[in-house]
Amino acid sequence: HADGAACPVSDRARAFDPFTGAYQLDPAAALAWARAEEPVFFNPETGYWVVSRYADVKAVFRDPLLFSPCNVLEKITPFPEEAMAVLASYGYAMNRTLVNEDEPAHTERRRLLMAHFLPANLEAHRDRVRALTREKVDAFVAKGRADLVEEMLWEIPLTVALHFLGVPESDMARLREFSMAHTVNTWGRPSREDQIALAHEVGRFWQFAGEVLDRMRAEPEGKGWMHEAIRQNALHPDIVTDSYLHSMMMAIIVAAHETTAHAAANAIKLLLTDGAGWRAICEDAALIPNAVEECLRYAGSVVAWRRQLTAPATVGGTDLPAGAKLLIVMASANHDERQFQNADSFDIYRDNATDHLTFGYGAHQCMGKNLARLELRIILEELSRRLPHLRLAEQDFTYLPNTSFRGPDHLWVEWDVAANPAEGAE
Ligand code: HEM
Known part of the structure; x- marks a missing residue:
């Protein structure tokens, strides 16, 4: 404690580890005890105060002055000098x-920078997302077995993101590798040895972002969100700064695809596990938009976010000093009984599913949420129409160890090809 007061850390608070084990498998379940008994607790492993209840997480999001987002992209595992060099x-x-x-x-x-994200301006992406999804499904529909992550889910959001941003399509597999390095670098628990390798990879990603930016600057009429930012940089260099452009070029490639790819994988896994929800959307595609929200609530792809106190404050009845760092766990908030009835049951008809905090809340709420929703809906529409008899294959699910971005590394599904609905059936 900054004020020198005794700091009673319970055994469970001490044992909480957001990089392995129970949290990786099911973050909401891993914090059920906290929601019930110790809603805000200090975790020595990370040096963060963990916030687990819906009302508290939302209150933190609501006040970006008291709860600054300045630490959102900080390395949660500090880098040694050598890696910094x-x-x-x-x-x-x-x-x-x-x-x-x-x-x-x-x-x-x-x-x-808001205009590109307005729903009317996203319509232009709908046909492209549909065509891309159909192309991917066509490629495996006659195989009877596929890893949906490998064969469609990472590539669709990345392709859509690059187009949205106006970034020329380049080596997609390389960008995927870069993104994973950035995630582990920022939200993971790499070993010292890994940190050196990561530093090289993240350094190369940074240089790549700079090169892309230079190429885009040479095209003043270019289309896409980052081209618009380049034009705003010329008009308002104090607001849309040079430093912003380079940092965002790197960060957005990750933000715009990994989040959505994971959300799609989580949703399909959940729907197929549940069975009833999957059958319902196969019979009536009009149920998909609310099913998407319920999937984002029940198994979202961004499970925790960060803030730092600019002044002393009380969160969930716990007094915290200025400078305290918070890990606000949306996955836990989304399973809080105080907000969601039978919070642990998956119900695609739930009437307040959209109250979930997976996109954050308030001044910083995800700008890309409607693009992500559009992609998730189309992916579910196409899969449920073409492969209603899809089932999960036997497999052990693994996750990239980190506090915040969650989705299975692989998602194997199977189906009986002989039972495929006739091609083109709506
Ligand atoms: C911010 C989640 C997809 C662009 C955020 C935040 C979260 C989030 C939690 C921080 C919110 C806060 O602090 O209140 C997600 C999830 C996605 C997704 C779960 C997919 C399911 C996207 C996509 C794009 C995008 C596709 C862009 C094309 C952004 C931007 C911000 C942001 C620009 C910063 C907003 C600000 O600080 O004002 N997102 N995101 N996101 N997201 Fe997303």
Whole structure:
């Protein structure tokens, strides 16, 4: 405690480990005890205060002045000097984007960059998402077995993201590797040895982002969100800064695809496990939008986020000092009985499913949420129409160890090809 008071850390608070074990498998279940008995607790392993109840997580999101997002992209596992030197050798200077920017700079910048995200402007992406999804399903529909992560789910959101951003399509597999390195670098628990290798990979990602930016600057009429940011940078260099452009170019490639790919994998896994929900959407595609929200609530792809106190404050009855770092666990909030009746049951008809906090809340709420929803709906529409007899294959699920981004590394499914519905059936 900053004030020197006794700091009673319970055994469970001490044992909580957001990098392995129970939290990786099911973060909401791993924090059921906290929601019930110790809603805000200090975790020595990370040095973070963990916030587990819906009302508290939402209250933290609601006040970005008291609960600053400045630590959102901080390495949760500090890097040794040696790894920092590697990063420096690449000129690495990841700084504020939007998600970790304080007020008033954040809101001024967000306003200038909002237009592309408005629902009317997302319509242009609908046909492309549909065509891309059909192309992927066509490629495996006659095989009877597929790993949906490998064969469609990471590539669709990445392709859509690059197009949305106006980033020329390049080596997609390389971008996927970069994204995983960035995730482990920022939210993971890499060993010292891994940190050196990661520093090189993240350094190369940073340089790649800079090169892409230079190429895009040479095309002043270019289409897409990052081209718009480049134009706003020329008009308002103090608001949409050079540092913003380079940092965002790297961060958004990850934010715009990994989140959505994981959300789709979690949703399909959940629907197929449940069975009833899957059969219902196969019979009536109009149920898909609410099913998507319930999947985001029950098994979201961003499970925890961070904030840092700018002044002393009380959260969930616990007094916290200025500077305290918070891990706010949306996966836990989304399973809070105080907000969701029978929170642990999966119900695609739930009437307040959209209350979930998977996209955050308030001033920083995910700008890409409607693009993500559009993709998730289309992926479920196409899969349920073409492969209603899909089932999960026997498998052990594994997850990339980190506090925040969650989705299975692989998702094996099977079906009886002879029972495939006639091609083109609506
Ligand atoms: C911010 C989740 C997809 C762009 C965020 C935040 C979360 C989040 C939790 C922080 C919210 C807060 O602090 O209140 C997700 C999830 C996604 C997803 C779960 C998919 C299911 C996307 C996509 C894009 C995107 C597809 C872009 C094309 C952004 C941006 C911000 C953001 C720009 C920063 C907003 C700000 O700070 O003002 N997202 N995201 N996201 N997301 Fe997403």
